[in-house]
Amino acid sequence: MSTAAAQATAEPSAETARRLALFRDGRPLIGVIGLGYVGVPLALAAVKADLPVLGFDIATARVAQLNRGESFIRHIPAAAIAEARASGRFEATDDFARLGEPDAILIAVPTPLTRQREPDLSFVENTARAIAGRLRPGQLIVLESTTYPGTTEEVIKPVLEATGLRSGKDFYLAYSPEREDPGNPTHGTRSIPKVVGGDGPAALAMARALYGRIVVDTVPVSSTATAEAVKLTENIFxxxxxxxxxxxxxxxxxxxxxxxxxxxxxxxxxxxxxxxxxxxxxxxxxxxxxxxxxxxxxxxxxxxxxxxxxxxxxxxxxxxxxxxxxxxxxxxxxxxxxxxxxxxxxxxxxxxxxxxxxxxxxxxxxxxxxxxxxxxxxxxxxxxxxxxxxxxxxxxxxxxxxxxxxxxxxxxxxxxxxxxxxxxxxxxxxxxxxxxxxxxxxxxxxxxxxxxxxx
CATH class of the missing domain: 3.40.50.720 (NAD(P)-binding Rossmann-like Domain)
Incomplete structure (x- = not known):
């Protein structure tokens, strides 16, 4: 049996099994970085699934607005945000020192182009550095921002592993592309299946367990790069x-x-x-x-x-x-x-x-x-x-x-x-x-x- 096959079929460690049980059946705290057209619906969907959410954003005014139960996005009613706040399961913050609190961190920050039509990953890179500053063993980190195949492993993983912690052993890294369609009355966040690719089988299992509680279905693929390619293929089509x-x-x-x-x-x-x-x-x-x-x-x-x-x-x-x-x-x-x-x-x-x-x-x-x-x-x-x-x-x-x-x-x-x-x-x-x-x-x-x- 090859090494890769042996790893795929090996029994998870006791710590990995404990973390998997937390995401599948427990009450993990979900961190959402980027409270915009993707992050807010994602946070509300997690709250609907009875999961506590801590949302992060650099815009102080936006954070205050959300904490008052107000909406800045027309197709998301203020009542939905107010309900999430009243439930006690949603809080927004601009204090990135709190990134050590969540059990899972979902990244939904912009990935624009430069004037030369080249990828601008500055938001992703800055976010990865912020997470690295507070990264703790057992955390699940998932990138949702649309990007080129290889970003999760080539950009985020090295930044996080520079802490001395190792992906698949000390923390878990995955990619699951957002599929938000603002204003779509038929297909909302919870009703759209989530494609998930993990950096190793443990990360994939944990990401699927978490998203399986938030959305209607998960679609596993063989790697983070494949999941990144799925998102690009959908929009290139x-x-x-x-x-x-x-x-x-x-x-x-x-x-x-x-x-x-x-x-x-x-x-x-x-x-x-x-x-x-x-x-x-x-x-x-x-x-x-x-x-x-x-x-x-x-x-x-x-x-x-x-x-x-x-x-x-x-x-x-x-x-x-x-x-x-x-x-x-x-x-x-x-x-x-x-x-x-x-x-x-x-x-x-x-x-x-x-x-x-x-x-x-x-x-x-x-x-x-x-x-x-x-x-x-x-x-x-x-x-x-x-x-x-x-x-x-x-x-x-x-x-x-x-x-x-x-x-x-x-x-x-x-x-x-x-x-x-x-x-x-x-x-x-x-x-x-x-x-x-x-x-x-x-x-x-x-x-x-x-x-x-x-x-």
Whole structure:
């Protein structure tokens, strides 16, 4: 029998068995680092499973808000946070000296890209160093942040083992990718299976035991790198298919064919087709970013990810296409160019019915329009003021304008970038000089007219 096979079949030590029993049947304290769009739902799901949670975040104001039972995320009701606080099973803190308290620490921090489209693991690295400062024997550490295959073992493990403690012997290390879909009314944290990969069989068993109490099912894979690859594959699949329909939008548009009508008809096929929809560009914390984590890592193996990179090029080009279509519409409607034109962006969240602006293509559209001399305002019922962002800090502090007949009449064009259901599209079409619709929102709400242009 090989050494690896012997280790896989060996009886766990008494200490390992005790820790496994704690995660399977006991009351382990769960630490969640990063109380954002992933960390808060994860913490609430653990509380629902009758597990105590200590949440960590560097934002003092956010910590105070959560401890008051308030929500800063629209699709997470304050009542859910208040209930978790009232149960006595949830507390938020900015005191990272308390990282020695939890039995398991789940890491849900951002993994953005640099301006050069390379992975920025600074949040992960800083978190690993913070944990290492308080790491104690028996703790389970799980990374949930999306990243390239190898991060858990190549980045986190060395930092933690620099303490003298050893993974699989003194502490346990695993990776389980977040699968959060903000605002999805059908699939919440607890109803979505969790893929789990461990650094060794003991870590895998413990992570499965813990998550098995929080979510509907766990899906074990052979390693942390495999689990990391699963997450990238899920989002690359979406990015590539969105690029495909974006390209079809350009081709069919040149032919006078409505791509939205094509997709609606095609999706009636009960097999072999899955509908994806075009838009003004990619947004959110996953799809615009994750593919480039793999393309970056693939260079280490001298492999060119041409298919993924082509999809990235097509999706990145979409905001420029939209601005050109808008310029054409303004020229036909008002007989002028974009320089000095007043444009209203309708919706700045990255997807409908949420207040999440991460990587929103609307910000890119605003920047491109202003670069061409346009005067740009926005309306979004869920984002009253634009927060600071990594790429478009110059837009921070701007306020959403009211959406009424008088306001609409002041603009040369209205550009629908996000199709919130709360917007009165009939009002928009009735009073706007021209509407450029990147989401097919008007037609989906039964609104038609000569002033509506699809882009």
């Amino acid at each position: 979406r990015a590539v298919n969105i690029a495909l329909v974006n390209e079809l939008k350009l081709v069919y548009g040149a032919m006078g064919i409505d791509v939205w009508e094509v997709i609606e008809a095609a999706k009636t096929k009960p097999f072999g087709f899955m509908p994806f929809y075009p838009g003004p560009g990619l947004g959110g914390h996953c799809i615009p970013i994750d593919p480039f984590y793999l393309t970056w890592k693939a260079r280490e193996y001298d492999i060119a990810t041409r298919f993924i990179e082509l999809a990235g090029e097509i999706n990145t080009e979409m905001p420029y296409h939209v601005v050109n279509r808008l310029a054409e519409a303004v020229d036909r409607s008002a007989g002028r160019g974009l320089n000095g034109a007043r444009i209203l962006i309708l919706g700045v969240a990255y997807k409908k019915n949420v207040d999440d602006m991460r990587e929103s293509p609307a910000l890119k559209l605003m920047a491109l329009l202003e670069r061409r001399g346009a005067v740009v305002d926005y309306h979004d019922p869920f984002i009253p003021v634009l927060p600071p962002t990594r790429e478009h800090g110059e837009l921070a502090g701007r306020s959403s304008v009211a959406l009424d007949a008088a306001t609409l009449g002041r603009y040369d064009a209205v550009l629908i970038a996000t199709d919130h259901d709360a917007v009165d599209y009939r009002l928009v079409a009735l009073h706007a000089k021209v509407v450029v619709d990147t989401r097919n929102a008007c037609q989906r709400h039964g609104v038609t007219g000569a002033t509506i242009v699809k882009a």
